Amino acid sequence: MYSAEQARKWQELSNHFLAESPETxxxxxxxxxxxxxxxxxxxxxxxxxxLVSDFEYDQLYKLLExxxxxxxxxxxxDSPTQRVGSSLNEGFVTVQHLVPMLSLxxxxxxxxxxxxDRKARxxxxxxxxxxxxxxxxxxxxxxxxxxxxxxVRATTRGDGVEGEDVTNNIKQxxxxxxxxxxxxxxxxxxxxxxxxxxxxxxxxxxxxxxTGQGLSPLANPRNAASGSLRxxxxxxxxxxxxxxxxxxxxxxxxxxxxHPSEQETxxxxxxxxxxxxxxxxxxxxxxxxKKVVKGIAPVIDYCIDFEAGRDNLPYEIDGMVVxxxxxxLQEQLGMTSHHPRWAIAFKFKARQATTKLRxxxxxxxRTGAVTPVAKLDPVYLGGVTVSSxxxxxxxxxxxxxxxxxxxxxxxxxxxxxxxxVKSLPELRDGSEQTIQFPKxxxxxxxxxxxxxxxxxxxxxxxxxxxxxxxxxIHFVSKDAMDIKSFGEANVRKFYELGLLKxxxxxxxxxxxxxxxxxxxxxxxxxxxxxAIEASKQQPLNRLIYALGIRYVGETTAKTLANAVETIFDxxxxxxxxxxxxxxxxxxxxxxxxxxFYNEQNLEMLHQLExxxxxCRNEKKENQxxxxxxxxxxxxxxxxxxxxxxxxxxxxEQNGGQIVSGVSSKLNYLVVGEDAGSKLExxxxxxxxxxxxxxxxxxxIGQ
Ligand code: IVH
Numbered sequence: 001m002y003s004a005e006q007a008r009k010w011q012e013l014s015n016h017f018l019a020e021s022p023e024t025x026x027x028x029x030x031x032x033x034x035x036x037x038x039x040x041x042x043x044x045x046x047x048x049x050x051l052v053s054d055f056e057y058d059q060l061y062k063l064l065e066x067x068x069x070x071x072x073x074x075x076x077x078d079s080p081t082q083r084v085g086s087s088l089n090e091g092f093v094t095v096q097h098l099v100p101m102l103s104l105x106x107x108x109x110x111x112x113x114x115x116x117d118r119k120a121r122x123x124x125x126x127x128x129x130x131x132x133x134x135x136x137x138x139x140x141x142x143x144x145x146x147x148x149x150x151x152v153r154a155t156t157r158g159d160g161v162e163g164e165d166v167t168n169n170i171k172q173x174x175x176x177x178x179x180x181x182x183x184x185x186x187x188x189x190x191x192x193x194x195x196x197x198x199x200x201x202x203x204x205x206x207x208x209x210x211t212g213q214g215l216s217p218l219a220n221p222r223n224a225a226s227g228s229l230r231x232x233x234x235x236x237x238x239x240x241x242x243x244x245x246x247x248x249x250x251x252x253x254x255x256x257x258x259h260p261s262e263q264e265t266x267x268x269x270x271x272x273x274x275x276x277x278x279x280x281x282x283x284x285x286x287x288x289x290k291k292v293v294k295g296i297a298p299v300i301d302y303c304i305d306f307e308a309g310r311d312n313l314p315y316e317i318d319g320m321v322v323x324x325x326x327x328x329l330q331e332q333l334g335m336t337s338h339h340p341r342w343a344i345a346f347k348f349k350a351r352q353a354t355t356k357l358r359x360x361x362x363x364x365x366r367t368g369a370v371t372p373v374a375k376l377d378p379v380y381l382g383g384v385t386v387s388s389x390x391x392x393x394x395x396x397x398x399x400x401x402x403x404x405x406x407x408x409x410x411x412x413x414x415x416x417x418x419x420x421v422k423s424l425p426e427l428r429d430g431s432e433q434t435i436q437f438p439k440x441x442x443x444x445x446x447x448x449x450x451x452x453x454x455x456x457x458x459x460x461x462x463x464x465x466x467x468x469x470x471x472x473i474h475f476v477s478k479d480a481m482d483i484k485s486f487g488e489a490n491v492r493k494f495y496e497l498g499l500l501k502x503x504x505x506x507x508x509x510x511x512x513x514x515x516x517x518x519x520x521x522x523x524x525x526x527x528x529x530x531a532i533e534a535s536k537q538q539p540l541n542r543l544i545y546a547l548g549i550r551y552v553g554e555t556t557a558k559t560l561a562n563a564v565e566t567i568f569d570x571x572x573x574x575x576x577x578x579x580x581x582x583x584x585x586x587x588x589x590x591x592x593x594x595x596f597y598n599e600q601n602l603e604m605l606h607q608l609e610x611x612x613x614x615c616r617n618e619k620k621e622n623q624x625x626x627x628x629x630x631x632x633x634x635x636x637x638x639x640x641x642x643x644x645x646x647x648x649x650x651x652e653q654n655g656g657q658i659v660s661g662v663s664s665k666l667n668y669l670v671v672g673e674d675a676g677s678k679l680e681x682x683x684x685x686x687x688x689x690x691x692x693x694x695x696x697x698x699x700i701g702q
Contacts, residue, residue: 001046001282002039010039011051017063018056021644023636023676024067030074033064037080038177038282045175045243046284066677078150078179083171089232092164095153097143098191099250101160104321105339107346110300113322116344117296120324123333123341128295129324132271133302134286136319136345137245139197140226142170144246146190150179156229166229170196172238176246180281185267186255192278194246194285198224199315202241212551214369214454216396219419220411221316243315246283249274270325292325303346310348319347352411352421355379357404360391360435362442364466366474367550368458370441370448372397374408374420381412389418393455394437401425405432441466462600468502469495471548475503479554480546481535485527493517504607506532536612540567543613547601550591556583560592567605567615570596580665626655627700631667634659637675639693647696654700662688670696 002010013036017025025033040057044050050057061080068075075082107113120129141157154170155163170176173196182190198206198221206224207217218224228237249268267273272292278285291302303320310317324330324342333341359375371390378387389410391397400423402408407427412418441448441459443466448457459467472491476483483506494500499513511529514520538546541561545554552560559581564570570592578589595601609615633651635644642650647670648658659666662681669682669690682688691699 001042001280007039007051010036014040014052014056014060018052018059019644020638021059022063023678024070025063027071027074030064030067030071033060033067034076034079037061037064041080041174042177042282046282070677078177080178082178083174084234084238087168089166089168089230089234092156092166092230094158094162095155095165096162097155097158097160097250098145101141101143101157101163101193101250102335102340103160103338104343104345106319107322107344113296113300113303113344113346116322117299120333120341124329126329129329130292130294130326131296131299132275132290132292132323132325133299133320134247134275134290134323135245135306135313135317136321136347137195137197137247138222138316138318139195140222140229142166142194142196142229142244143250144170144176144192144194146180146182146192148188149181149183151176164230168234169229169231169237170244172234173242173244175284176244177282180283182281183255185277187252188255189251189253190249191251192246192283193248193250194244194283196225196229196242196244197221197315198228198240198242201314202243206240211392214393214451214456216392216399216455217419219421244284246278246285247275247321249278269327271323271327271330272325274327307348317348319345321345351381352409353379353381354407354409354424355386357402357406357408357420357423359404360397361388362438364441364443364459364464364470366467366470366548368441368460368462368464368467370438370457370459372435372437374402376408376410379410381410381418384412384418386410386412386418389420391420394457395455397435397437403428403432403434465495472500472503472506474548475546476506476535477546480548481538481542483535484531485524486531490528502604504604504611507536507608507611507613536614538614540564540614540617543567543608543615547595549595551588552592556588559583561617565617567609571602626653628654628656630655632657632659632665633668633670633696634662634666634678635670635672636678637672639670639672641693641697647693650700650702651696664688668696668699 013032017033017036037057037060040050040052040060044057052060064079065081068079068081105116107116117129121127143155143157143163144151145153151167151171153165154167154176156166157163171178182188200221203218203221203224210217218227224240225242228240228242231237252268265273267277272290275285275287275290279287293299293302299322303322306317306320322344324333330340330342335341356377357374358377360372361375363371363373365371371392372394374389374391376387376389378385380386391400391402400420402420402423405428406423406425408423409421410418411421437457439448440446441461441464444459444461444464446459446461446464449460450457461467469491472495473488475481476486476491486506491500494509494514497517499510500506509532511525514528515522515525539561541554541558544560544567545552545557560570563581573593573596575586575589575593578584578592579586584592605615628651633648633656635647639647651658662669662678662685664685664687666682666685666688669678669688670693671679671690672693679690682690
């Protein structure tokens with residue numbers, strides 16, 4: 001797609017824009033900037049091999065956005081900014097496909113494939129047929145139309161003849177180019193088919209987000225992808241980080257003046273050629289995954305090999321598709337009333353199974369959330385035996401219509417945690433029982449509560465044994481205080497024996513008593529002691545994360561640690577102040593506020609401080625004492641004595657903090673030559689001091 005030389009060009013240009021960070025660019029540069037951004041999108045979303053960091057990409061994107069804001073007349077429909085539609089979808093219009101979207105006949109074993117090949121040979125009179133084999137992506141099919149190099153329409157499959165126009169939603173998928181140079185190949189209009197998918201990683205991340213918010217997770221990546229296409233708000237689609245593989249060119253109109261010459265091979269003459277063409281045009285086609293072979297024997301081998309490696313793929317596939325490679329031969333073979341005779345799906349072994357739901361147990365987590373867990377008759381499913389599955393919350397149980405005694409269909413998508421797809425009410429015999437959600441905490445017996453906006457019932461007794469134990473397990477865990485050789489088992493054991501009752505207790509363990517326990521020799525005791533001692537030096541962000549404050553993950557914990565000098569600063573911060581921090585929304589701010597205004601929590605923090613844990617933000621202290629302590633800086637325009645990065649480093653070394661935009665939180669705007677809108681904005685805010693580069697240097701005594 002991009003030659004090494006082109007790649008170098010776009011990379012150099014990006015570096016240039018990043019180093020200069022101008023307010024806006026002129027029109028010729030705007031065109032280049034757009035192309036550079038498209039290049040980076042392709043590296044990231046199609047090749048999975050970005051050349052710039054997310055931060056740098058954002059800087060370039062913002063530069064494009066600023067320029068287009070000041071010159072709306074320069075905006076083009078295929079600009080990377082035009083993916084984000086602001087308007088909601090008001091219903092979906094039904095449109096006809098240029099060519100009907102067919103489905104494939106299925107095969108399940110080598111015999112089925114041999115049969116398929118025999119029929120094709122008989123019909124064509126050929127001895128050997130060339131095949132192209134590629135994965136069968138497990139998602140939702142789509143059809144795209146490009147006209148004059150621009151994406152003009154995207155539709156769902158619908159009934160195969162008509163689908164729904166979902167263009168705005170499809171534009172949210174960054175691996176689908178908004179424009180592609182079909183004209184280079186003399187193609188004026190093209191209809192392309194493919195599959196919208198959600199990678200396993202995005203699926204898990206999205207489900208973690210849902211369950212974290214007390215919502216029900218989605219059953220599998222396929223449902224996640226197909227459910228996305230008809231969403232009302234394109235922004236919700238963007239949030240799902242979807243992807244798309246394009247594998248079929250179903251229709252083209254060609255410029256009669258520009259047919260491939262005799263010497264040129266027509267890329268559209270074979271299926272493999274069209275996959276290569278799509279790849280060249282910047283689409284994610286199964287270009288690397290495909291294989292071209294002669295005869296059916298190597299087809300069978302490739303299908304079997306691919307199935308064996310299925311779990312290592314970053315996305316779900318449910319089989320392979322075997323296609324006759326030669327397009328003229330495809331046309332000759334034609335189709336039955338349902339399926340093409342030139343292609344067949346080879347279906348992998350199912351990852352679904354049915355089993356009986358025998359009981360539901362209720363577990364109490366670290367935040368008091370009560371999670372129902374279904375106990376099943378053990379069943380073997382794609383490499384593991386499944387005997388219990390989380391059924392998440394009360395709404396989920398209702399949605400899936402689950403009853404004790406039901407036969408349920410379960411699915412394990414790749415290495416993703418198994419889920420219940422549905423119950424099979426038609427198999428009920430009347431003995432099934434409704435699942436009763438408890439009114440009291442199954443551990444401490446106190447009353448359960450549910451917030452209106454949530455689906456989760458919670459135990460709010462912070463002394464509830466289950467929560468106390470789960471909190472300690474989280475505290476010692478690897479990503480938190482990382483107290484090696486402590487672990488879940490020891491937390492539970494010490495708690496049961498009365499040797500540990502709360503988090504500060506971890507630092508006051510009775511080693512003499514532990515030494516008497518079975519399995520605790522001198523060596524393991526010494527290791528435990530050393531690990532606990534070492535954890536006292538963990539930086540503040542880890543301690544904050546380890547406290548298990550609701551909604552505070554590792555990233556937020558870092559932001560929080562950087563915002564204070566000591567953890568006790570949070571005891572005086574208001575919700576409004578917390579909201580000023582990056583990535584801290586209302587829900588998170590409320591949760592942090594509630595935590596630090598709770599007496600018991602404060603008492604715990606004081607005890608931890610006395611025990612010698614790192615309650616101060618060390619980074620701040622190291623920088624401390626600088627003349628710019630507590631002051632924020634922003635540099636704009638071209639500096640003459642220093643590079644932008646040197647100036648920023650100097651400010652930080654002297655205790656200052658760099659911010660990214662002009663606001664009332666900015667203390668100093670340092671202006672170089674040709675400063676633009678930042679200067680204008682700063683002039684309107686009385687509290688911002690506007691100084692020159694020289695004045696900045698004298699501030700730090702240089
Ligand atoms: S070819 C006539 N190739 O599987 C050609 N389909 O029943 C028809 N699918 O609806 C499609 N991966 O949504 C083709 N590499 C692939 C595919 C694929 C997934 C889906 C597609 C289609 C269904 C076939």
